[in-house]
Amino acid sequence: MPEKRILIIDDAQELVRAITVRVKSEGFRVEAAFDAIQGLGAAINNPPDLIVLDLGLPGGSGYDVLKKLKMITATCDIPVVVFTASGPAGAAKALQLGAAAYLTKPCESKVLIAAIKDALEVRPAVPGERDMLG
Amino acid sequence: MTLFAPPKAIDRTLRVLIIDDDEEDQLILRDMLGEIKRWAIHVDWISRWEEALAAFKSDEHDVYLVDYRLGAHNGLTLVADARANHCQAPIIMLTSDGDVDVELAALKVGATDFLVKGRVDAPLLEHALRFAIEQSRHLKILSETNERLQSLDNLKAELLASVSHELRSPLATIQTILSNVQDQLLGPINDEQAMSLETAYNSTKHLDSLVSDLLDLSVLEDGRQMQLNRSIFTCEEVIGESLELVALRIEHNGQRIHTTLDAGNAAIYADRRRMTQVLVNLLTNASKFSPPETDIECGCRMISDGDVMLFVTDEGIGLSAEQATKVFDKFHRVTDGARGFVEGTGLGLFLCKQIMESHGGSIGCTSEPGKGSTFFAIVKVIDSGEAKRPDGRDSHA
Numbered sequence: 001m002p003e004k005r006i007l008i009i010d011d012a013q014e015l016v017r018a019i020t021v022r023v024k025s026e027g028f029r030v031e032a033a034f035d036a037i038q039g040l041g042a043a044i045n046n047p048p049d050l051i052v053l054d055l056g057l058p059g060g061s062g063y064d065v066l067k068k069l070k071m072i073t074a075t076c077d078i079p080v081v082v083f084t085a086s087g088p089a090g091a092a093k094a095l096q097l098g099a100a101a102y103l104t105k106p107c108e109s110k111v112l113i114a115a116i117k118d119a120l121e122v123r124p125a126v127p128g129e130r131d132m133l134g
Numbered sequence: 135m136t137l138f139a140p141p142k143a144i145d146r147t148l149r150v151l152i153i154d155d156d157e158e159d160q161l162i163l164r165d166m167l168g169e170i171k172r173w174a175i176h177v178d179w180i181s182r183w184e185e186a187l188a189a190f191k192s193d194e195h196d197v198y199l200v201d202y203r204l205g206a207h208n209g210l211t212l213v214a215d216a217r218a219n220h221c222q223a224p225i226i227m228l229t230s231d232g233d234v235d236v237e238l239a240a241l242k243v244g245a246t247d248f249l250v251k252g253r254v255d256a257p258l259l260e261h262a263l264r265f266a267i268e269q270s271r272h273l274k275i276l277s278e279t280n281e282r283l284q285s286l287d288n289l290k291a292e293l294l295a296s297v298s299h300e301l302r303s304p305l306a307t308i309q310t311i312l313s314n315v316q317d318q319l320l321g322p323i324n325d326e327q328a329m330s331l332e333t334a335y336n337s338t339k340h341l342d343s344l345v346s347d348l349l350d351l352s353v354l355e356d357g358r359q360m361q362l363n364r365s366i367f368t369c370e371e372v373i374g375e376s377l378e379l380v381a382l383r384i385e386h387n388g389q390r391i392h393t394t395l396d397a398g399n400a401a402i403y404a405d406r407r408r409m410t411q412v413l414v415n416l417l418t419n420a421s422k423f424s425p426p427e428t429d430i431e432c433g434c435r436m437i438s439d440g441d442v443m444l445f446v447t448d449e450g451i452g453l454s455a456e457q458a459t460k461v462f463d464k465f466h467r468v469t470d471g472a473r474g475f476v477e478g479t480g481l482g483l484f485l486c487k488q489i490m491e492s493h494g495g496s497i498g499c500t501s502e503p504g505k506g507s508t509f510f511a512i513v514k515v516i517d518s519g520e521a522k523r524p525d526g527r528d529s530h531a
Contacts, residue, residue: 012303014307015303015307021320025319078317084300085300085306087298087302087349087353092361105303105305105306106308106310106338109310109313
């Protein structure tokens with residue numbers, strides 16, 4: 001079975017490097033984009049299997065990126081795990097826009113990996129339960 | 135403007151506007167004002183309601199003398215309108231009889247003073263003017279100070295939110311790197327290195343909880359309500375999850391943990407993460423303030439038909455009656471006689487109280503110095519047999 005590809009869109013480059021090590025160790029391939037425009041471009045040009053998305057991005061908010069991803073045919077079915085430093089307040093909005101899970105930074109690596117694996121299995125989102133992952 | 139600059143009203147010239155539809159009355163007032171030598175008084179007079187509204191809007195006078203009756207209109211609405219339009223100058227209301235209710239109503243809508251026409255003479259009018267000008271000056275200072283404090287408070291809330299937010303990303307980086315090394319993703323480590331990494335990792339977890347408290351506080355300071363993401367779960371579930379999070383710490387501190395689940399199956403409709411936060415906080419405090427080889431009990435029991443109590447009992451240092459009244463205050467920190475201040479922001483229990491109150495529940499404690507404490511959180515329960523969400527959907531979808 002080919003490795004699943006994960007696109008991380010986050011401007012915190014050190015964090016992206018650290019997450020990449022962890023995600024790769026679980027057998028995924030990882031690509032990264034460090035702003036909203038680059039991230040959206042990467043997702044459209046070569047749709048990944050899953051996107052880990054920060055909300056506070058240069059070049060546009062993560063909510064805008066999420067909205068656009070869900071409007072474009074090539075990307076609308078890609079599960080998106082929101083990973084943000086903004087606290088739990090934005091969870092309802094992100095889940096409403098179609099995020100598969102909402103995690104707040106920092107969270108344990110095993111929780112992030114569980115959310116990624118869970119979202120790849122395309123289980124229907126249960127907002128209360130997903131938010132608990134944060 | 136400098137805060138304590140002298141107001142224009144104590145200049146030698148005083149601009150007074152009489153608003154009265156009775157020409158004779160305004161002439162009497164004008165004569166009295168002429169007798170006052172403290173200021174060079176410039177008097178203007180208008181008699182119509184519309185003119186009065188415009189005059190208050192342009193706010194060019196130092197003092198306004200307003201008749202209670204102005205044609206078909208009432209002077210009270212005029213004063214209220216003037217204040218709504220940010221006219222800060224003193225307004226003295228005049229009426230033909232001394233009705234206390236009218237007087238109080240005038241002061242309530244923003245009049246500075248109230249005089250009865252037939253009983254006014256020049257000295258009394260001078261006194262009233264002096265008093266009104268001085269009172270108005272103080273109110274202006276107060277209002278300016280209040281505005282400054284309000285803007286500082288807003289700034290503080292913004293700063294708090296921004297700092298907490300900015301701390302989270304680097305914290306996430308540190309935690310992820312530490313766990314990568316701990317899990318030997320970057321190469322093998324020895325036992326001593328593993329122990330050091332665990333200490334570092336636990337410290338970042340502690341820092342994370344402090345940052346979370348600050349972020350919660352910033353939301354509350356901003357005047358916003360704590361957002362609740364409610365779902366239905368049992369007391370046993372939330373107790374189990376909370377114990378899982380603190381078990382290592384309690385074990386490390388050498389205490390024994392027991393559970394009493396008299397109402398373990400009771401279901402509550404609440405924010406699971408927040409309820410866990412409350413219990414973790416109570417359990418962490420119990421462990422922090424208890425010596426090794428003591429028992430900590432965590433449990434739940436029904437206290438009435440509709441309320442369940444989640445509790446944590448310890449055999450720690452306890453609280454005096456005075457401490458117990460302050461323990462849920464913002465920034466209050468309990469001191470341990472032997473160790474002095476114990477680490478923390480003093481926000482944990484304050485936030486627990488906010489969480490419980492935002493659920494419509496409550497929090498409290500009973501304690502005895504030297505013997506231990508029981509902290510409890512009370513919340514409404516949903517009958518698990520007929521558990522439905524308030525919106526009518528099934529609870530366990």
